[in-house]
Amino acid sequence: MSFLKRKKQASPPPPQPMPVQEEVTAQEYLLRLSYVARSSDGLRLRADPAVAMAIPGILEPLSQTPVEIIEPLPVEYSDASPAIERFNDMQQWVLARRDVSPIGRHGLYVLELTDALDMTVDTFFCGLLHGDPDTSGYPEYNSIVGGLASHWDELSGELIVRAIIGWGGRGLRGDTERIGQKLLSSLYQQVVASGYSLGEAEQARLPSMGGGSGLTCAHCGYEAGSATAFYCPKCGMRMVRGA
Ligand SMILES: [Zn+2]
Numbered sequence: 001m002s003f004l005k006r007k008k009q010a011s012p013p014p015p016q017p018m019p020v021q022e023e024v025t026a027q028e029y030l031l032r033l034s035y036v037a038r039s040s041d042g043l044r045l046r047a048d049p050a051v052a053m054a055i056p057g058i059l060e061p062l063s064q065t066p067v068e069i070i071e072p073l074p075v076e077y078s079d080a081s082p083a084i085e086r087f088n089d090m091q092q093w094v095l096a097r098r099d100v101s102p103i104g105r106h107g108l109y110v111l112e113l114t115d116a117l118d119m120t121v122d123t124f125f126c127g128l129l130h131g132d133p134d135t136s137g138y139p140e141y142n143s144i145v146g147g148l149a150s151h152w153d154e155l156s157g158e159l160i161v162r163a164i165i166g167w168g169g170r171g172l173r174g175d176t177e178r179i180g181q182k183l184l185s186s187l188y189q190q191v192v193a194s195g196y197s198l199g200e201a202e203q204a205r206l207p208s209m210g211g212g213s214g215l216t217c218a219h220c221g222y223e224a225g226s227a228t229a230f231y232c233p234k235c236g237m238r239m240v241r242g243a
Pocket of ligand 1: 219220221234
């Protein structure tokens with residue numbers, strides 16, 4: 001076909017000089033996440049499993065939802081973390097926490113990411129304290145979750161209980177801080193008023209975190225951070241020393 005041949009032979013027009021673009025128009029995509037947690041000082045409670053059993057009842061009047069007892073992580077999941085960038089730890093966390101309610105998971109997420117809770121030893125008594133969940137049952141960013149956290153003192157074997165709250169996500173509201181502070185005080189006072197408290201704990205947190213001491217609890221497998229520990233901070237049982 002002769003007209004095709006003609007077209008092929010025609011040389012292409014020289015490229016037009018590109019106008020210099022000073023600034024491209026761009027759409028912005030932005031996500032600001034913000035999580036806040038507050039923990040009170042610790043209160044000492046009598047070394048008695050019956051006292052530990054009474055803790056949900058102390059929290060109950062301040063919780064809008066039934067109190068959920070979230071146990072410390074079993075030894076095989078001790079690396080579990082809700083931080084998505086640590087994918088293997090995240091997988092452990094999902095496995096360990098698959099049966100926890102959306103409110104409990106939100107509480108763990110906020111309080112573990114902020115290091116307010118250490119679930120290798122802490123037992124977490126959790127409820128929705130303020131605000132509403134969304135239609136799927138997940139707390140909104142301005143909902144306040146939390147309650148009480150406990151572990152056993154390594155030396156005295158007493159139960160150390162502290163009030164703990166958290167909130168946050170895709171937003172922050174100015175009045176959440178004020179409501180949170182009030183709730184934290186109420187939680188703390190509730191423990192004092194329960195009659196179980198023996199007074200303030202010198203150290204709300206463990207003096208020595210993490211393993212490395214070689215001293216392992218025969219009951220739950222937790223490795224104490226200090227070789228001088230008499231009691232397991234995780235399960236409260238007496239440490240058995242070999243040899
Ligand atoms: Zn133990």
